[in-house]
Amino acid sequence: MLAGFDFNVIERSWSYLFLTGMAFTLKLAALAMVGGIAAGTLLALCRLSRLRLLSIPAGVYVSVVRSIPLVLVIFWFYFLVPYVGAWLIGASEPVSVGAFASCLITFIMFEACYFCEIMRAGIQSIPKGQLQAGYAMGLNYRQVMAHVVLPQAFRNMAPVLLTQTIVLFQDVSMVYVLSITDFVGAASKVAQRDGRLVEMYLFVALVYFVLCFALSRLARRVQARTAIVR
Numbered sequence: 001m002l003a004g005f006d007f008n009v010i011e012r013s014w015s016y017l018f019l020t021g022m023a024f025t026l027k028l029a030a031l032a033m034v035g036g037i038a039a040g041t042l043l044a045l046c047r048l049s050r051l052r053l054l055s056i057p058a059g060v061y062v063s064v065v066r067s068i069p070l071v072l073v074i075f076w077f078y079f080l081v082p083y084v085g086a087w088l089i090g091a092s093e094p095v096s097v098g099a100f101a102s103c104l105i106t107f108i109m110f111e112a113c114y115f116c117e118i119m120r121a122g123i124q125s126i127p128k129g130q131l132q133a134g135y136a137m138g139l140n141y142r143q144v145m146a147h148v149v150l151p152q153a154f155r156n157m158a159p160v161l162l163t164q165t166i167v168l169f170q171d172v173s174m175v176y177v178l179s180i181t182d183f184v185g186a187a188s189k190v191a192q193r194d195g196r197l198v199e200m201y202l203f204v205a206l207v208y209f210v211l212c213f214a215l216s217r218l219a220r221r222v223q224a225r226t227a228i229v230r
Contacts, residue, residue: 021186040115122153
């Protein structure tokens with residue numbers, strides 16, 4: 001059944017697929033994860049704030065962005081970021097941001113909404129008695145969050161954060177719609193060049209399965225370890 005397939009195309013394109021395509025995908029996913037968690041944590045603190053000036057805009061932002069398909073957000077940011085940059089610096093022409101920077105901003109702003117809800121749940125899982133104990137020791141709100149609440153929240157939510165990171169890694173493939181050479185984009189170019197669409201897309205599916213399965217196993221191990229600690 002596989003007699004008509006030419007899987008040598010994978011060997012011939014190995015360096016391009018991984019050194020160019022996969023390198024882009026991993027770099028974007030890693031930076032977007034770090035930026036998304038940082039921005040999501042700030043959003044979570046804003047949503048939990050008693051100041052309506054912070055909680056209401058943060059809640060609206062999270063609700064709006066989560067209701068929009070990611071592919072639309074990618075298009076919007078890709079075409080709007082240069083104009084927003086020009087507006088911020090007062091330039092008369094759109095600012096050249098670059099494909100990678102535009103995609104990074106897009107994924108940070110989008111994933112921050114999901115990491116926000118994860119971190120909000122983690123913060124709310126900490127007993128209020130610990131906050132009161134921190135205040136009783138003379139700590140202010142910032143110190144209580146930094147030294148008491150957030151470290152425990154990160155530990156409690158570590159498996160869920162890893163799971164969302166897997167989703168982020170898969171979502172990065174959507175930059176293909178902008179003709180950016182991520183792993184899927186690189187495989188598509190090779191497939192169209194050599195006329196081997198079936199072989200290349202089977203290989204892409206296999207690579208994504210292996211990586212995501214390994215990450216999911218890691219998430220389970222982290223969940224088991226944190227469960228033991230708790």
